[in-house]
Amino acid sequence: MRNRLSSPWFVVGLGLVTTLTLSGCPEIQHVAERAARQSGDERLARAIHGTGQLIGGLLPIGPEEEESIGQAIALQVIGRYGGVYGQPELTRYVNLVGRAVSLTCDRANIEYRFAVLNSETINAFAAPSGYIFVTRGLLKAIQSEAELAAVLGHEIGHVTQKHILDVIQRSKQISGVAEAGLAYASRNPDAFKNVIDGAVKKLLDEGLDQGKELESDRLGVVFASRVGYDPTAYLTFLNRLRSIKGDDRAFFKTHPNFSNRISVVQNALREQGVKPGGALLTERFAQRAGGRL
Amino acid sequence: MVHRVRLNVLLAACLAGLAFAASTLAETVYVTAKTAQIRSGKTSLDPVVANLQYGQELDVVTREDRWIHVQTTSGAKGWIYSSKVSSTKPPGTENELAALGQRYRRGDPSVTAAAGARGLDKASEGYADRAGITQQHRDAVDRMTGYRILDEEVQEFLKSGRLGEYAE
Numbered sequence: 318m319r320n321r322l323s324s325p326w327f328v329v330g331l332g333l334v335t336t337l338t339l340s341g342c343p344e345i346q347h348v349a350e351r352a353a354r355q356s357g358d359e360r361l362a363r364a365i366h367g368t369g370q371l372i373g374g375l376l377p378i379g380p381e382e383e384e385s386i387g388q389a390i391a392l393q394v395i396g397r398y399g400g401v402y403g404q405p406e407l408t409r410y411v412n413l414v415g416r417a418v419s420l421t422c423d424r425a426n427i428e429y430r431f432a433v434l435n436s437e438t439i440n441a442f443a444a445p446s447g448y449i450f451v452t453r454g455l456l457k458a459i460q461s462e463a464e465l466a467a468v469l470g471h472e473i474g475h476v477t478q479k480h481i482l483d484v485i486q487r488s489k490q491i492s493g494v495a496e497a498g499l500a501y502a503s504r505n506p507d508a509f510k511n512v513i514d515g516a517v518k519k520l521l522d523e524g525l526d527q528g529k530e531l532e533s534d535r536l537g538v539v540f541a542s543r544v545g546y547d548p549t550a551y552l553t554f555l556n557r558l559r560s561i562k563g564d565d566r567a568f569f570k571t572h573p574n575f576s577n578r579i580s581v582v583q584n585a586l587r588e589q590g591v592k593p594g595g596a597l598l599t600e601r602f603a604q605r606a607g608g609r610l
Numbered sequence: 611m612v613h614r615v616r617l618n619v620l621l622a623a624c625l626a627g628l629a630f631a632a633s634t635l636a637e638t639v640y641v642t643a644k645t646a647q648i649r650s651g652k653t654s655l656d657p658v659v660a661n662l663q664y665g666q667e668l669d670v671v672t673r674e675d676r677w678i679h680v681q682t683t684s685g686a687k688g689w690i691y692s693s694k695v696s697s698t699k700p701p702g703t704e705n706e707l708a709a710l711g712q713r714y715r716r717g718d719p720s721v722t723a724a725a726g727a728r729g730l731d732k733a734s735e736g737y738a739d740r741a742g743i744t745q746q747h748r749d750a751v752d753r754m755t756g757y758r759i760l761d762e763e764v765q766e767f768l769k770s771g772r773l774g775e776y777a778e
Contacts, residue, residue, distance in 0.1 A: 381731075388734035391751045392743045401750040412759055413767045417774075420764065421693045424701055425644045426664050430754045448754065462771070506736040513737055543693040545773040598771050 378482050380427075380446075386485065387446030389513040390520065394442050394450055397521060399435035402453050407433055410605040414462060415449060415469040421543040422470070423536075424477035431469065439558065441468060442520060443475035445482050457610050458561060462598035463550030465606070466541040474536030480529045484519050485512060524571025534578050535585035547595040548586055555579050637670035639680065639695040645761045646695075648688030652677040654775040659688035665700055691775035729755060 378386070395401055402408075408431070415431040429447035436452040443449045449472045451465075459465050475481065519525065534551075542548040559575035572578075585591075641662045649656040652674060660682060662668075668680040668690070676692045729752045730738065738748050769776045 385731050385733035388730055388751055388755065389737040391754065392734065392738055392747055393741070395747045395750050396743055400747060401754075408757075409759070412757065413764060416759055416764045417768055420643050420645070421774075423642070423696075425642055426700070430757050432750070432754050448751075506733075506740060509733055510737055510740045514741075544768070545771075545777045596771060596773055596777070601771060 378445075378479075378486065383482060384446045385509075386482070386513065386516070387444045387448045389509075390444035390481065390517055391448040391450075393513070393517045394444065394448075394521070395432070395434065398438075398440075398450070398452060402433040402435040404433065404609045407456075407606055407609040411451065411456075411465070411469070414465050415473070417544050418466050418470045418540050419447075419473055422473050422477055422540045427476070429473060429476070439562070441472050443472040443481070444520075445476065445479065447473075447476050449473065449476070453610055456606055458558060459554065459602070459606075460557075460599060461550055462602040463541065463546040463596060464554040465602060466544065466546045467537045467548070467551035467554065469537075470540035471533045471537030473540060474533035475525070475529070477536065478529070478532060480525055480533070481516055481520060483529075484525070485516050488512070488515055522571075527573040527577075530573050531578065531581045534582050538582055538585060539589055539591065542591045542595060545595050547593065547597050548591050549593045550597060552579060552582055555582065637697075639668050639670055639678065639697055640699045641666045641668065641690075641694060642696045642700045643694040645765075646690060648680060648682070648686065648690045650688055652689045654691075654769070656689070660686040662690070667699075668695065693774065 411431045411433060415429055419425060419429040427447050429449060431449045431451070433456065434450050434452045437454040437457075438452055439454045439458055441449070441451045441455055449469065451468065451472075455468065456465070459468065524530075538548040538551045541551070555575050555578055559579075562575070586593075641664055644664055646662040647658040648660050648662065648668075650659055662682070666682070668682060671679040671681055671687065673679070673692075677689045678692050678695065679687065679689055680695075681687045730748060734751075735748075737743075768774045
């Protein structure tokens with residue numbers, strides 16, 4: 318019996334598919350697939366088809382896809398957290414602080430946008446493509462602009478490290494949608510909904526992996542300190558939250574405990590050589606945010 | 611005479627070697643800020659020599675405090691605040707692999723293409739329909755997507771808070 322895997326057709330076909338798929342010509346992939354099928358080699362046709370899908374599924378998510386995913390997740394975050402708080406001046410202030418921090422983050426070339434959620438709970442979220450949210454309750458717990466800068470820096474860290482996109486690409490739910498992963502999802506609105514719902518569940522209900530949260534803690538203080546904010550403000554804030562939240566199980570379902578976070582931030586400051594000192598801007602925060610909450 | 615020629619050749623070779631070593635040892639940094647300038651002096655009040663782009667490559671001439679004296683590939687020299695550069699090249703918008711994946715996966719270009727400069731795109735609009743998102747919340751994301759703050763406004767904000775390069 319002839320081994321089809323070693324046949325010239327197979328070798329040429331796979332080479333052709335790999336080359337053409339990687340150069341972004343799926344039409345030609347279909348031509349190769351049809352040619353293999355017409356030659357009677359169904360196995361090769363399936364291999365060409367499968368290889369192309371696999372490559373498409375494994376390649377990173379592009380900027381337009383990221384924007385679609387970010388918008389869809391933002392819709393759910395706003396819907397589940399009481400809508401956007403209608404205070405234009407407060408929104409503008411949060412955006413200015415966030416934009417200042419984002420200017421020197423590790424992914425400064427995307428547009429970061431910030432909104433305040435009309436919720437008393439203490440929380441913040443980041444969706445892909447720079448959609449970042451803080452709750453009104455969180456702003457009430459903050460006492461200086463440096464603390465706000467570090468909190469926004471933490472959320473920016475989730476975006477720079479593409480934490481949600483990583484969740485999506487690793488998701489079994491997506492690989493279960495089709496072998497092609499996002500390929501199928503982006504062409505099928507129902508599948509896209511499954512992808513987003515899975516990501517929202519992870520973000521809002523289950524929480525990201527603790528490693529991702531701690532990585533964002535480290536990045537948050539580094540980004541804020543690059544702009545000139547006092548990095549120790551974040552430690553002050555975490556200590557305050559620890560006293561407010563105590564051992565609130567609901568909160569720790571989605572976040573590492575505060576002692577762990579404080580320790581990680583202290584280590585990061587030491588390892589990065591970030592020295593205490595810098596701007597706190599307590600009064601500016603009180604003037605531009607305090608009275609509007 | 612022959613000795614003199616040999617000596618000159620040797621000297622030229624040494625100079626070429628030194629020049630090569632200097633060029634390979636030169637420190638390179640990349641602009642990591644969305645907007646950045648080099649200035650004629652080490653303060654934010656000094657005149658701007660050149661505007662730089664995200665990801666632009668710069669040769670380091672010298673470092674002093676939190677400022678770096680750099681030279682662009684076109685030869686312009688000036689000072690830049692250290693937090694605006696990094697020794698590693700930042701990720702670009704032109705991430706070829708991501709763009710390729712997107713192009714490959716996008717059977718119908720209209721599925722993910724933005725409907726305009728602002729607002730929900732078709733994929734997220736379709737999601738909103740299927741998930742029963744209210745018009746109020748769609749409008750909120752729509753406004754968020756279109757929210758713009760000029761870089762000059764951010765610079766003014768930094769200046770009034772004495773942040774970044776305006777701290778000193």
